[in-house]
Amino acid sequence: MIxxxxxxxxxxIDPDFPAExxxxxxxxxxxxxxxxxxxxxxxxNLRGIPLMRRFFEVFPFEDMPASDRRPDKVYLxxxxxxxxxxxxxxxxxxxxDAAGVSPTxxxxxxxxxxxxxxxxxxxxxxxxxxPRMRTLLRRAxxxxxxxxxxxxxxxxxxx
Numbered sequence: 001m002i003x004x005x006x007x008x009x010x011x012x013i014d015p016d017f018p019a020e021x022x023x024x025x026x027x028x029x030x031x032x033x034x035x036x037x038x039x040x041x042x043x044x045n046l047r048g049i050p051l052m053r054r055f056f057e058v059f060p061f062e063d064m065p066a067s068d069r070r071p072d073k074v075y076l077x078x079x080x081x082x083x084x085x086x087x088x089x090x091x092x093x094x095x096x097d098a099a100g101v102s103p104t105x106x107x108x109x110x111x112x113x114x115x116x117x118x119x120x121x122x123x124x125x126x127x128x129x130x131p132r133m134r135t136l137l138r139r140a141x142x143x144x145x146x147x148x149x150x151x152x153x154x155x156x157x158x159x
Contacts, residue, residue, distance in 0.1 A: 023057040027078050029107050030088035035123075038088060041152035042159065075103060076110050085111040086159065087120045089140065093132040105136050120146045121155055 026046065028039055046058040059078050079085060087108060094102035111118050120140045129137070140146065149155045 023055055024084060025082040026056055026058045027075075027082035027085045027107070027111075028058060028088070029079075029085060029104055031090065031092045031094040031102070031104055034090045034092045035088045038123075038152045038155050041156060042086070045156045072097070072103065072106070075107060079107045079110045079116070080114060082111075082116060084117045084119065087118060087140065088123065088155070089120055089133060089137050090123045091129050091133065093130040093136070096132075102132070105132075108136065108140065119159070121158060122146060122148050123150065 028042055030039060032039065043058050046052050046056050059082065085107065087104065089104070094104050096102050097106070108118070118140070120137075122137065126134065126137075147158045149158055
């Protein structure tokens, strides 16, 4: 379950509460090829239910139109703009950049530096996890909301 700042929580209870801040922005992060179906399921559920759409704005990177901006700049900018970051951690670490860091780890670090609320959902067996993902998961365990899931339905229900 999402834990929200008090002003966001009040807006969910009382729709007439001033909404100067707009909808709660959620950034979905994962290795895309590993969680394509789950990302789509989350996006469709958050956008497809009118009440959810009123209070939440979801940003899955794959919905970004092509642009002349570097992809890493785009997604890191979206992490900065979000209220809550949802991370899906599985077996794969993802493609590393020139510094040896995956986009999933890079956006995790950016959100942590900015004190963003992060919800981490974990899938798969720890024994078969990529070593760099195991390390990232250990870092994510410190002080963050974390839950295991096996299906898209469990993921949506957990959120």
